Amino acid sequence: MDDYERAKAIYGGIKQDLRHLKGKIVAVETDSGDYFIADDELSAVGLGRQKYPGEVFFLFRIGFKAVTWHGMIPYDETMV
Numbered sequence: 738m739d740d741y742e743r744a745k746a747i748y749g750g751i752k753q754d755l756r757h758l759k760g761k762i763v764a765v766e767t768d769s770g771d772y773f774i775a776d777d778e779l780s781a782v783g784l785g786r787q788k789y790p791g792e793v794f795f796l797f798r799i800g801f802k803a804v805t806w807h808g809m810i811p812y813d814e815t816m817v
Contacts, residue, residue: 743767744795752799759800766792778804
């Protein structure tokens with residue numbers, strides 16, 4: 738199992754207990770299984786780096802399928 742799969746498994750084991758924190762970010766450190774919760778990505782990773790400097794963290798947004806969404810609205814000439 739690679740690190741991402743381990744992170745998904747760790748998050749999968751805790752996400753039901755975190756439902757009341759919908760919208761917050763979870764940063765998972767896969768070697769230890771520890772996780773850190775904050776309002777945004779930088780804060781969650783910052784908390785994790787205090788304990789595990791230099792480690793890789795995988796991020797999840799509680800209650801959502803993705804941490805962030807990047808996209809655009811299709812162009813519509815009537816909107817100009």
